[in-house]
Amino acid sequence: MQRSIVIFTFLVASVAYGQKQSVNALNPQEFTGRLSTYLDIITVQTDVQFSFKNKLLKKKYISIPRTCTSLAAALAEIKSQCALEHNRIGAKSITLYPVKGKFIIGTVLNSESSERIVEAVIQIAKTNTRTLSDKDGNFRLYCTTDSVEVIVYHPNYQLIKTIIGVTKNAQFFIRMRPIGFLKEVKVLSVDSAKISMQAFEEVNPKGNQIIAVGGESDALVHVKLIPGVHNVSFGQQGLTIRGGSPDQNLTLLDGIPVYNTYHLLGLFSIFNAASINSIKLHKDAFPVKYSNRLSSVIDVSLKDGNKRKTKWEADIGILSSGISVNGPIIKNKLSYSVSARRTYADLLTLPLQNAISPNSSSRLWSYDLLGKIHWQVNDNNDISISGYNGGDQLDFRTNLSFDKINVFEENTKGSLGWRNQVLGANWTSLIGSRVELHTGLSFSGYKLRFSDAYRLSEEDNTIFNSSSYTNGLQEIRGGFDADIQLNSRNVFTLGLGAVEYLFLPFERSYTSITSATSTDTSLVSKQLFSRESFVFVENKTYLNSGNIAYGLRISAFNAGETNYLRFQPKIHLVQNLRKRQQLRFSITGSNQFVHLVPNNNLGLPIDIWLPVTERLKPMGVTQLSAKYIFKAKNWEIESGIFSKFYANILEHESGTQLLSEENWEDNLTVGSGRSYGLELASKVEINKWGGYCSYTFSRSQRNAAGINNNRDYFSKFDRPNVINILAEYRFNKDFKVLAVWSYASGNPITVPVSRYVTIIGDQDVIVEEYGDINNYRLPSTHHLDIAFMHEKQYKKFASIFTFGVYNVYNRLNPFMAFIGLDDNAEPQLKLRSYLPVLPTIKYSIKI
Amino acid sequence: MRLIYLCLIALAISGCEKELQFDNPEFQPKLVVNGFVSTDSIANIGISRSTSTLSQPSKMLLAGKVKVVVLKDKLLLYSDSLALQNSMLKIPFKPIMGSHYELQVSHNDLPTIRATDTVPLSKPSVTVSALTDEGTSYRLVLKIRDQMEINRYAINLNFRGKEQQGADSISKGYPITFTSSDKIFLSSIKTIATGSQLAIFNDETWNGTERSIELIFDKSLIQYPDFTPELVVLDVKAISKAMYDYYIEVNNNTHVYGGPLASVSRVVGNIDNGLGAFCFYTESVTQLQLP
Incomplete structure (x- = not known):
């Protein structure tokens, strides 16, 4: 019976199964x-x-x-x-x-040092879903499966594929191995161009290879090769981006503004490449968080420091030497990164000066101290403290002594020094898998001090007089912002912050001590306080074939009894086309509340930072830009156009020396301006060859009441044609050669239209009469620089020896013009040039 | 190694020069007025013209007759054609303190110029406290009593003496380069700590009060061959605002265009359609025996 039941059951089940099947x-x-x-x-x-x-x-x-x-x-x-x-x-x-998906959140790390990797592309395999790691190395992906295979790509690291199990609120760490550590690398089994298509990566030169003048390790040097960017000129600090003045660029060091970014009259930047993790230049539609500059945002982030073992890097060059150390304080938890650099031309030339003129000497030197501490509190929280202290110093002295009736000694001493100080803390917190919160508090200060002192000493009598002039500003900035992953297609950012400014425009003090009297006076000391507060929102919507970002920043600025409220909108549209092509459009509005008072000299750091006033309203710009990008496997091109409309641009009205003027506002006039241009860039890598070239055609015009009879004129930053070509050839894995050729049209300067003789006291003085400003264009600037680099990996350390030549064909590039005499003693307009053909030598060692 | 380095540095900072092409279509010659008129003498005004940027300028580029009109307090004072003598124009009027004058000059095809200025209200009140021998230098202490209105001053020092020319002995004067580190100069940023023959300052910090000023000049600076210094001549001028501004503008007129050292220092002056300055001063001259 039991057997019958079993057989029956089996038959029923079989039939049922068969039916179901x-x-x-x-x-x-x-x-x-x-x-x-x-x-x-x-x-x-x-x-x-x-x-x-x-x-x-x-x-x-x-x-x-x-x-x-x-x-x-x-x-x-x-x-x-x-x-x-x-x-x-x-x-x-x-x-x-x-399917109800989940967000996975991850961090891309360097496998050797556990440092965060910025702008790595993370793509879900076999799909078009991609994202980029942010400046903290974090990324977010929306997944609808329990596990997902991702491909992670970064040009400096070995491409990896890995499978991630999707668990709610879990964070994943993806570790990439630097290419430099691999003997033989074949990374591109996957088409990197295709992967990076949606990575918002523009066609930029490689940033870690180009050497600045004198072999200096300058992290900003490659930025100058990007179309739309060029140096003001030798001896003048800062970058001109799309025809804007240098103060229209906001340079950030780990999110903290830096007000003076160059050393030695603009020869190289303050950013020692050994300490820099990444540099991002925004010149089209920069994040609304930073819409308080008109031309660009240069976002520099410092290395967090190796969390596993201590690393050393030292270099010695013609102009300076530097050392950089980073390593763990608590392994995998707390790390530090410190670098120091000093130029030493002053020390080495001192014996020469003493030999030539023992009674007088001058010294010009600069230094940098960069430091960062990074604490990985837990998987979701990290805190960093970044600091910078640097400056330049020009000292001169004379010393005369006589022994006539009495022993008599006269000393004069003077100095011109400027300092940057930056300190800030950033806290990044991941809340769940959808929210990333950034909180920051920072201090930034810039100070110029000019002083001179005179001492006359006799046996029983001493006279001492000194004077000083101080100018500077300080700002304390605080704020937070949050990136919220609303859904699989939308990332919403909102934030707010406030900045307190303290300006010290004209502070002068005098001291006078004699055997009979002693006085110490501050004659003019005026401080200006200003406050900026802002709130911003931005949303980025990812579509199947691109994305659109739109946002608004509302800024309120208080300058004394004047308050300004400005709305700064932004729309940025990215449309992917077929076959690795992309189109971008953007329209942005920005305002600037703090500016360099435009002195007639073009950028010595004696320039004065001041806020807007009741009469001088905030500068504003509306920018329209479009860009086309095409990426193939070994080459890529970029073509863009832009048009900018300026309002309330400041121009210098008369020739009064601003340093001495209390009524500096009266010397300025407000005008409008327009810049427009075409930008082209191309990059190619074929076998052992690598190349990058960029071309910019742009114009920068101004119009201001009372200047040039109210006619339009070209601004002093107008350089219509700029070409940069970079070529690299790698002979073998140790040895390569780099060549950079840079060309820029000359910029307009103001040359007098006539001369005459006047009488001051009893002396005849030749005076020059000026007509229109910017009425003469200097000759173009161009130079070819070549560097041979030998890289050697030893068992315990690596070394790089660079030998190069700056300005190979000895082009006399313009520094300034003046009226001198020709061979027939007739007046001639003459050009003075510095930096002829120069060797470049640098030796670096990494342990 | 150090020698190589020094050579490199020297190479880097050694400037090279070359000539530039420069057409000057904007150039239009203008009358240049050097009219610095004292209340103690009749107006003696230099008239010249400007030259193109690449020509050699001079204060004696005009000859012939010019038409001159002078108004005092908006009333016609003088109108005539006068001949230039060595590019100088002698106009027969002596300025009166506190009065307002207007000058109009025309010459051939050059644009007619017009300039106005007001004569300072008073003469500077100056007393000399001391002129002492300090071994290698002299120290001169003077006091200026400032009036309540805004005043601007200029100081010149000269020394006079006998110069032997063969058998003859003639009286001759030279300007003195002097120094001072007094705050009176520093307050207007016209420091003369590095030596000057002219100091310009205002009463910004001591308006309406008396002020003591110390000047120092080196003995070696008044030693000329065959010359025996006898007197120091202290010349303190109360200058008009136009004159003060003009002096400062000229002082700022650098001769560099482009580059970080350039400064478009426009010298405005007070001459409509022309260049230079037409302005007034009162002066107090004190002669002191060298100790």
């Missing part, structure tokens, strides 16, 4: 096409009806392999490829609905 079986066939079509095929073959919302299947495609022969397998493919979950209602009906 026959109902759910699918014909083995491949299919690629619309999901709706495939659902129809399933219905025909299995008699199962699907129900779903109409728009659910819109633009959904599926690819089914021949091995998929059951309804269950088909439903699994649908879930995987189309992110649609199902629910069976009875035997013949299935309801489809969207």
Whole structure:
């Protein structure tokens, strides 16, 4: 009986199973096409009806392999490829609905040092879903499956593929190995150009190879090769970006503004490349968080420091030597990074000066101290403290002594020094898998001090007089912002902050001490306080074929009894085209509340930072730009146009020396301006060759009441044609050669239209009469620089020896013009030039 | 190694020069007025013209007659054609303190110029406290009593003496380069700590009060061949605002264009359609025996 029951049960089960199998079986066939079509095929073959919302299947495609022969397998493919979950209602009906996905949040790290990698591309395999790691190395991806295979790409690291299990609120760390540590690298089994297409990566030169004048390790040197960017000129500090003045660039060091970014009259920047993790130049639609500059944002981030072992880097060059150390304080938890650099021309030339003129000497030197401490509190929180202290100093002295009736000694001493001090803390916190919160507090100060002293000493009598002039500003900035992943397509950013400014425009003090009297006076000391507060929102929507970012910053600025409220909108549209092409459009509005008082000299750091006033309203700009990018496997091109409309641009009205003027406002006039241009860039890498070239055609015009009879004129930053060509050839893994040729049209200067003689006291003095400003254009600037680099990896350390030549063909590039006499003693306009052909030598060692 | 380094540095900072092409289509010659008129003498005004940037300027580039009109307090004082003598124009009027004058000059095809200025209200009140021998230098202490209105001053020092020319002995004078580190100069940033023959300052910090000023000049600076210094001549001028501004503008007129040292220092002066200055001063001259 029992046996009969078992056999019966088996037969029933077999029949039932057979019936079920026959109902759910699918014909083995491949299919690629619309999901709706495939659902129809399933219905025909299995008699199962699907129900779903109409728009659910819109633009959904599926690819089914021949091995998929059951309804269950088909439903699994649908879930995987189309992110649609199902629910069976009875035997013949299935309801489809969207899969509820999860956000995974991860961090991309350097496997050797555990430092964060910025702008790595993270792509879900076999899909077009990609994202970029942010400046903290963090990324977010929306996943609808329980595990996901990702490809992580960065040009300086070995490409990796890895599978991540998707768990709610879990954070993943992806470690990439630097290419420099690999003997033989074949990274591009995947098309990197295709991967980086949506990475918002523009066509930029490699940033870690180019050497500045004298072999200096300058992290900003490669930025000058980007189209639309050029030096003001030798001896004049700062960068001109799209025809704007240097003060229209906001340079950030770990989010903290730095007000003076160059050393030695603009020869090289304050950013020692050994300490820099990344540099990002925004000149189109920069983040609304930073919309308080008109031309650009240069976002520099320092290295966090190696969290596993201590690393040393030292270099010695013609102009300076530096050392950089970073390593763990608590392994994998707390790290530091410190670098120091000093120029030493003053020390080495001192003996020469003493030999030539023992009674007088002058010294010009500069230094940098960069430091950062990074604390990885836990997986979701990290805190960093960044600091910078640097400056330049020009000292001169004379010393005369006589022994006539009495012993008599006269000393004069003078100095001109400027200092930057920056200190700030940043806290990044991941809240769940959707929110990244940034909180920052910082201090930044810039100070110029000019002083002179005179001492006359006799046996029983001493006279001492000194005077000093101090100018500077300080700002304390605090704020927070949050990136919120609203859904799979939208990232929303909001934030607010406040800045307190303290300006010291004209502070003068005098001391006079004699044997009979002693006085110490501050004659003019005026401080200006200003406050800026701002709130901003920005949303970035990722579409199937691009993205759109739009945002608004509202800034309120208080200057004394004057308050300004400005709205700064931004729209940035990215449209991917077929075959690795991309189009970008942007329109932005920015305002600037703090500016360099435009002195007639072009950028010695004696320039004065001041806020807007009641009469001098905030400068503003509206910028329109468009860009086309094409990326192939070994080459890429970029072409862009821009147009900028300026309002309330400041110009210098008369020739009064601003340093001595209390009524500095009266010497300035307000005008409007326009800049426009075409920018082209191309990069190619073929076998051992690498190349980058950029070309910019741009014009920068101004119009100001009372200047040049109210006619339009070209600004002093107008350089119509700028060309940069970089070529690299690698002979073998140790030895390569780099050549950079840079060309820029000459910029307009103001040359007098006549001369005459006047009488001052009893003396005849030649005076020059000026007509229109910027009435003469200097000759173009161009130079070819070549560097041979030998890199050697030893067992315990690596070394790089660089030997190069700056200005190979000895072009006399303009520094200044003046009226001198020719061979016939006739007056001639003459050009003075510095930096002829010069060797470049640098030796670096990394341990 | 150090020698190589020094050579490199020297190479880097050694400037090279070359000539530039420069057409000057903007150039239009203008009358240049050097009219610094004292209340103690009749107006003696230099008239010249400007030259193109690449020509050699001079204060004696005009000859012939010019038409001159002078108004005092908006009333016609003088109108005539006068001949230039060595580019100088002698106009027969003596300025009166506190009065307002207007000058109009025209010459051939050059644009007619017009200039106005007001004579300072008073003469500077100056007393000399001491002129002492300090071994290698002299120290001169003077006091200026400032009036309540805003005043601007200029100081000149000269020394006079006998110069032997063969058998003859003639009286001759030279300007003295002097120094001072007095705050009176520093307050107007016209420091003369590095030596000057002219100091310009205002009463910004001591308006309406008496002020003591110390000047120092080196003995070696008044030693000329065959010359015996006898007197120091202290010349303190109360200058008009136009004159003060003009002096400062000229002082700032650098001769560099482009580059970080350039400064478009426009010398405005007070001459409409022309260049230079037409302005007034009162002066107090004190002669002191060298100790």
